[in-house]
Amino acid sequence: MREQIETLGRYLGQSLRLMVGLPDYQAYVAHMAEQHPDRPAMTYEEFFRERQEARYGGKVGRCC
Known part of the structure; x- marks a missing residue:
């Protein structure tokens, strides 16, 4: 039962982060x-930048 609650908590946290646009690096x-396994993973900074550009089309921090 405890494992199920912990799993539910992890999924809920992941869902909430995705809803507000926070990428899940892990x-x-x-x-x-x-x-x-043959390809290197991006660093967190590269991953975050790539996700922002994918979401906002490179227009981060401006309204127009």
């Missing part, structure tokens, strides 16, 4: 290690 690193 999930990305795990995916890269599992699916693409």
Whole structure:
């Protein structure tokens, strides 16, 4: 029962972060290690910048 509650908490936290636009770096690193072991993973800074550009199209910090 405790494990189920902890798992639910992790999924809830991940869902909330995705809803507000915060990328999940740990999930990305795990995916890269599992699916693409021959390719190096981006650093957190590179990952964050890439996610921002993907979401906002490179227009970060401006309204127009």
